[in-house]
Every structure is written in structure tokens, then in C-alpha cells.
Amino acid sequence: MDISKAKDIIVEFIKEKTTEAGVKGAVVGLSGGIDSALTAYLTVEALGKENVLGIHMPELTLTPAEDVLDATEVAERLDIEFKTVDISEILAGYLNSIPEGAESNSQANGNLKARIRMSVLYYYANIMSRMVMGTGNKTEILLGYFTKYGDGGVDLEPIGDLYKTEVREMSKIMEVPEEIITKAPSARLWADQTDEDELGITYELVDRFLALLLEGETPQVAQNTLGMSVTQRDSVLKRINANLHKQKSAPIAELKSLR
Ligand SMILES: Nc1ncnc2c1ncn2[C@@H]1O[C@H](COP(=O)(O)OP(=O)(O)OC[C@H]2O[C@@H]([n+]3cccc(C(=O)O)c3)[C@H](O)[C@@H]2O)[C@@H](O)[C@H]1O
Ligand SMILES: Nc1ncnc2c1ncn2[C@@H]1O[C@H](COP(=O)(O)OP(=O)(O)OP(=O)(O)O)[C@@H](O)[C@H]1O
Ligand SMILES: [Mg+2]
Numbered sequence: 001m002d003i004s005k006a007k008d009i010i011v012e013f014i015k016e017k018t019t020e021a022g023v024k025g026a027v028v029g030l031s032g033g034i035d036s037a038l039t040a041y042l043t044v045e046a047l048g049k050e051n052v053l054g055i056h057m058p059e060l061t062l063t064p065a066e067d068v069l070d071a072t073e074v075a076e077r078l079d080i081e082f083k084t085v086d087i088s089e090i091l092a093g094y095l096n097s098i099p100e101g102a103e104s105n106s107q108a109n110g111n112l113k114a115r116i117r118m119s120v121l122y123y124y125a126n127i128m129s130r131m132v133m134g135t136g137n138k139t140e141i142l143l144g145y146f147t148k149y150g151d152g153g154v155d156l157e158p159i160g161d162l163y164k165t166e167v168r169e170m171s172k173i174m175e176v177p178e179e180i181i182t183k184a185p186s187a188r189l190w191a192d193q194t195d196e197d198e199l200g201i202t203y204e205l206v207d208r209f210l211a212l213l214l215e216g217e218t219p220q221v222a223q224n225t226l227g228m229s230v231t232q233r234d235s236v237l238k239r240i241n242a243n244l245h246k247q248k249s250a251p252i253a254e255l256k257s258l259r
Contacts, residue, residue, distance in 0.1 A: 003169045007042070010031060010158050014046035017156050018131055025051035025130040029151075030074055030082070031188070032056070032067030034171055034180050035135040035159065037074045041174045042158055043133055044078045052080045057117045064187050065083060070180050077177070083124075087116050110189030115117050116151025131155040139164040142210050143236070144243020145195070151187075152246060161215075163210070164203040199239075201232045209236060245255035 018026065026047060028040045043052050056071040068084075075082035091113060095101030121132045134154030136146055138161050144150045159167055164185070171181050185195040185203070194203050201209075205226060212222035223233040 001166060003166065003173055006162065007108065007170055007173065010042050011046045012185050014043055014133075014156065014158055018047060021131060023129055023131050025053070025128060026133045027055060027124045027128070028133045029117055029121050029135070029218070030054040030056050030071040032070035032074075032180065033185060034167060034176065035137055037070070037176045038167055038174065039072055039133050039135045039159055040078060040080070040169045041176060044080060049079050050077070053128065053130065053131075054080050054082045055121060055124060056077075056082070056084045056194075057087045057120055059091065059113060059188075060086070063186075066129050066179075066183070067188070070177065070183070073177055074180070085120050087113065087120070090116050090120075106162075106190045109191075110187070111147040111150055113189055114147035114187070115153070118150050118153040127156070133158060134160065136160050137162050137164050137167050139210065141208055141247065143206070143239050144246040145199065145239070146246070147243070148226070148246050154238075163207040165207045166220075177211065186236045201228075202236055205232070205235060209233070 014026070015228050018024065024047065025034075026043050028036060028043060030036050030040060040052065040054055052187065054071070054075045056068065056075075058068060072082065094112065094116070095109070118132075124130070125132045132153075132155045134152075134157040136152065136154070136157050137159050140146050141157070141160055151185065159170075162170060168181055186193055205228060208226055209228065212225065213219065215224070219233055219237055222228075223230070
């Protein structure tokens with residue numbers, strides 16, 4: 001892919017879609033990770049720095065200092081408005097208010113954090129008449145590796161057709177800080193979580209596998225071509241199939257036979 005041309009298409013996409021929606025500005029959740037950093041760079045190029053708000057939303061126990069520094073550095077380099085909203089109290093209030101909240105369920109609690117961050121972004125989008133920028137990439141979307149109505153709850157997905165490995169390439173040409181490009185991707189929803197550990201495969205490998213499948217190759221041939229293990233192949237296929245529902249809006253019970 002010509003990454004420079006892809007960048008121009010994405011910048012144009014952001015301009016067009018915000019104009020169609022009648023809004024001038026955007027809100028981006030800046031985690032300190034590469035997806036949100038690249039999305040912020042592209043959005044600033046499309047809309048201008050005065051029309052982009054970056055919001056960092058750390059959580060007491062899980063957000064490392066390097067993420068706070070990296071998110072701040074992105075905002076400083078782009079010279080955009082930047083706010084920090086600590087979600088720890090919101091999370092504690094939420095869990096204290098529901099009967100099962102004291103029971104530890106790392107999956108449910110992790111997804112709740114993503115959904116709290118989504119609602120903070122929409123709060124600012126509402127009060128400022130702006131759109132919420134999604135930061136999902138093609139790899140995450142194909143695998144369904146995101147929280148439904150959490151980080152998947154957004155208005156636009158500018159980098160949604162870029163594989164993670166292409167996100168890295170584009171980040172290099174846009175001069176996203178090097179330490180953000182090389183940092184291990186993580187949702188930081190629970191302790192020691194990294195994407196590649198949870199997925200059981202590297203982004204380099206899964207991107208090549210997904211690309212072969214989209215070119216019409218069978219999973220078996222793609223697996224052999226790339227030297228993947230059967231376990232890796234099957235777990236990726238299982239994830240894709242189990243999460244297909246995340247790519248569609250919720251099914252509606254149709255009543256047209258009664259009309
Ligand atoms: N066929 C179907 N049709 C309609 N709905 C279906 C369904 N199958 C399950 N569901 C429903 O989907 C829901 C489960 O989905 P969801 O709540 O998203 O939860 P789930 O997919 O279980 O978990 C989210 C995953 O995304 C990862 N994640 C989250 C956030 C950020 C990042 C990151 O990379 O930064 C990664 C996270 O680590 C975890 O592995 C349930 O309500 C379930 O009943
Ligand atoms: N601490 C946080 N502060 C603000 N936004 C966050 C935070 N954590 C997650 N988000 C939002 O959720 C999105 C999804 O997280 P994800 O980890 O997939 O992306 P990333 O952190 O930008 O990149 P990476 O994959 O390298 O970790 C982020 O891009 C960001 O918009
Ligand atoms: Mg992250």
C-alpha cells in the first residue's frame with residue numbers, strides 16, 4: 001500500500017464526514033498508545049489543531065506513568081487542547097452501585113472501563129458539538145478485538161482500513177513519537193495485559209494471515225504459507241467468527257409480514 005496516499009484519503013475522509021455531519025471539531029481519547037496517537041495526528045491535519053480535543057483517561061492502578069507522559073507529549077507536539085479525566089472514581093462509584101459490583105470479573109470490569117471512557121468522550125462531544133473519533137484499526141475490527149459499545153462506540157473510524165502493521169508505517173511518516181511506535185500495544189484493561197499475549201499471535205503474523213484470507217486463500221493454505229501453528233490458526237478463526245456481530249448494528253426483529 002502507498003502509505004502516503006492512504007494518509008491523504010483518510011484526511012479527506014475526516015474533512016468530508018465532519019462537514020456532512022455539520023460539525024467542525026473532534027474529540028479523541030488519547031491513551032498514550034499508537035492507534036490514538038495516529039488518529040490525533042490525522043484529525044489535526046484534517047480539521048486544524050484548534051478543532052481537536054484530546055482526553056487522557058487514566059485509571060488509578062493500571063495506567064503506567066509512561067502512558068500519561070506519552071499522551072501528554074502527543075497533545076503538546078500537536079498543540080491541541082488536552083484534558084485529563086481520571087476514571088477511577090467513576091469506576092468505583094459504578095461498581096459500588098450495582099449488587100454484583102464487588103465480585104471480581106476482570107472481563108466485565110475491563111469492558112466497563114472501555115465503556116466509561118466512551119461515555120466521557122461522548123459527554124465532551126455533546127457539550128462541544130463535536131464528533132468522537134474512533135481509533136480502531138483493520139486488525140482489531142476483523143478480529144472483533146475491542147469492546148462492543150466501549151472503544152467500538154464511536155462516530156468515525158478513520159484508521160479502520162489500516163492493518164496494525166500499516167498503522168505503524170503511517171505513524172512513522174507522520175512522525176509520531178518513536179517510543180509510542182515501539183511500545184507493546186495494550187488495552188490496559190487488566191494487569192499485565194498485552195494485545196499479542198491475549199491474541200496468542202504477533203500483529204506481523206496475524207496481519208499477513210488476515211490479508212491472505214481476504215485475498216481468498218483458505219485458512220489451511222494461509223497457515224502453511226506463514227508457518228503458523230494449528231492452535232494459532234484455529235484461535236484466530238474462532239475469534240473472527242465469534243465477533244462478527246460486532247461489525248453490524250444490533251439486529252431488529254422485523255414485523256413487515258404483519259404490515
Ligand atoms: N452473535 C452475537 N450476536 C449479538 N451479540 C453477541 C453475539 N455473540 C456475543 N454477543 C454479545 O457480545 C457481548 C460481548 O462483547 P464485549 O462486551 O465486547 O466483550 P468481549 O468480546 O468478551 O471482550 C472484549 C475483548 O476486546 C478486548 N479489548 C477491549 C477493549 C480494547 C482493546 C484494545 O485492543 O485496546 C481490546 C478485550 O481485551 C477483550 O478480549 C456480550 O453481550 C455478548 O452476549
Ligand atoms: N487511558 C486512556 N485514556 C484515553 N483514552 C483511552 C485510554 N485507554 C484507552 N483509550 C481509548 O481506547 C482506544 C482503544 O485502545 P487501544 O489500546 O486499542 O489503542 P491505543 O492505546 O491507542 O493503541 P495500542 O494498541 O498501541 O495500545 C484508545 O485508542 C483510546 O482512544
Ligand atoms: Mg492501548
